[in-house]
Amino acid sequence: MANELTEATRQKLLSRLRQILPADCLVSDRESQRPFECDGLALYRELPLLVALPETTEQVQAVLRCCHDLQVPVVARGSGTGLCAGAMPHPEGVLLGLSKLNRIIEIDPLSRSARVQPGVTNLAITAAAAPYGFYYAPDPSSQIACSIGGNVAENSGGVHCLKYGLTVHNLLSMEMLTVEGERVALGSSGLDSPGYDLMALVTGSEGLLGIVTEVTVKLLPLPETAKVIMAGFDSIRAAGDAVGAVIAAGIIPAGLEMMDALAVQAAEDFARAGYPREAAAVLLCELDGTAEEVDQHINAVKDIFARHGASTLRVSASEAERELLWKGRKSAFPAVGRISADYYCMDGTIPRSQVSHVLEEIARLSAKYQLRCANVFHAGDGNLHPLIMFDGGCVEQIQRAEQFGAEILELSVAVGGCITGEHGVGLEKLAQMQSQFSTGELHQFEDIKAAFDPTLTLNPGKGIPILKRCQEYRALPGRHQHG
């Protein structure tokens, strides 16, 4: 019964979407849908009713109107590099891929901004801005692939966010389509929004409040120069203290990253960056600015690291060396992917002072669950990425990895932090939302969701737990299977 209903909706949907989209913009057969079944977190997979790949904002608008009419769920997808199953399709819905909206509309050097479509990759913005002497600051390690629409939806960060902020700090305005397909402009050409700051609210909202169809980002002048110091330490604690000391000295580095021994070894095998394999922790500290400033700060940081017992110290002498030192860090995920068939990346954020304690606890959990765990850490802003290694072919190991991950998230909350710093909640961390928020707070989120999307059509089942409206939601047409 349920399947027949779904099939009928599917047929109706298909015939209407065929009128909206060219044939090559609709993917309806199961095999061709496979590449869309998951995002970067492949533990969660699902096939949608249909994949729609519109080429224009008008088409996106028409698809949304059609889905709204038929009460069919819509899940937006940028490049599918997300790490929380946020872009995993809904089995009774349309997967709305935005990758064909990939035009850079305008670079405005006078206002230092770039106006782009949502499918443009993060790195493509910087590439387009470079001839004008500008760049786009937030730089997720996935920047070659991830889309700016996805960055907005996740409020993504990167190694340079300590000094230059997250996605939310680097946006000027955006165009969004509501669930009904209505266009709305958020933000302004200046620095303030009229009325409520809906742009801030939509940033990080994981495709639950609207579909972003255009983004205007801030551009920054390329720094005159940048250098990185790499330092090896014999203990995590010494490295953690050194990080605190840099900040206490009044220096805000462009990036300040830490890796533990296992991450260092994996990254070194992968990138041959020259990291000290025997170190318990490695710090990478980048300083940028005018030539004089960078020299002044490099010397200051070098002293601090030496005072905190650094066993190795190296300062990049050229742009090539700087890039090499970063290459190891930026490829830490694939590097760990080489030593373990599967890994599960966590994303808790903690007060920086808690790092030694949290890493000791993670080591204890690693022994308890009998799974290896490498740690990479945006040390400057307290965002920790434990990479739990497991064998995806073994159901029992998957369960252990998930339990291990859940304990890390709860630990992050217990020390005063949060369950996700930049990867988002998606489907993956829904259960942990209740450890970070009270019922009243979760209800408030739900009311915000309903203000934008009263029938809960956009990315249902992700981001925030639906508690109050659970019953009504199940009674909606097109939601039979879950009822």
Added chain:
Amino acid sequence: MADQSEQLRDAVAVAAAGNQALYIRGGDSKRDVCGRACAAPALEVGGHTGILDYEPDELVLSARAGTRISELQQALDEYNQVLPFEPPVYAGRATLGGTLACNLSGPARPWLGSIRDAVLGVQIINGQAQLLNFGGKVMKNVAGYDVSRLQAGALGTLGVITQVHLKVMPRPEATLTLAYEMPALRALDIMRTRAGQPKPVTGACWVGGRLYLRLSGAQSAVQHTARQWGGDPVAADIWEQLREQQHPFFTGDAPLWRLSIAPGAALAKGVSQCLDWGGAQRWMRGDLQGYTPPPGAHMSLFAGGDRNSEVRGELEPVQQQLQQRLKNAFDPQGILNPGRLYSWMT
């Protein structure tokens, strides 16, 4: 130091039960600026004060909403740190909660952000008298919607802000102000060019026939840039005069308009104006009936004029509907600061 959150919650509960409107009052420094007039009886937040936590090494400060900005600055001073968004202190009366609600920030805004950018978490009492916490004390947090930033500029219409967690910054090692005599058109041009260079600029304004540029950062960088850029080194008080709206440009009763605009946009002609934020914020005086801002820019009547008019301007219908629904999600009875933001918002 007094924790009044329970009393505040009770007061909102009583108001909600009786469907009574409240005007949220901190230090009463901004009643006549930013928003529309609100005649409701006051809910006093100014006594809910105290710094709750300050960890200089973590760059995080938490305080109750009634805490005066000047008190925060004193605490930060001890560790050579600052509020990067340089809020107005309005003769010592401005509170943390009011500053967030009005999203007020000083001349460094384009480079160091506003309080909207620095806020990490809040505690609020919504219109249903629920005490809720959002965000936290860590630098990055994407769990749930960003309710903390949403309070910035909401003028208290989404909740009574009771606590704020903020990111703070080290005080720059050196600061230098340079002045140049020139007309506005040329000043705007120079501001834009120099803001596009990788130099430690943290202020660029034009007022009274003079362009002022502020450099701050490492001593070496400030000195070197100053040598390249010339100009007359002058006292730094121009920035305070701008931030507090105490410069002679701001005196008198003529309506004070605030235009939020792309720095690249052309200069309005025939208006008395002052440029700040490298051209992204333009203050104007007088009756501006004839002036229409370019698309995408946003103009508001910051002070003076008719405070019962739509001082925040008009919104597109779709936007207006979303904002109204959002208001209802936090304050379904519309008891918090009714009419302060828009006349139509209930």
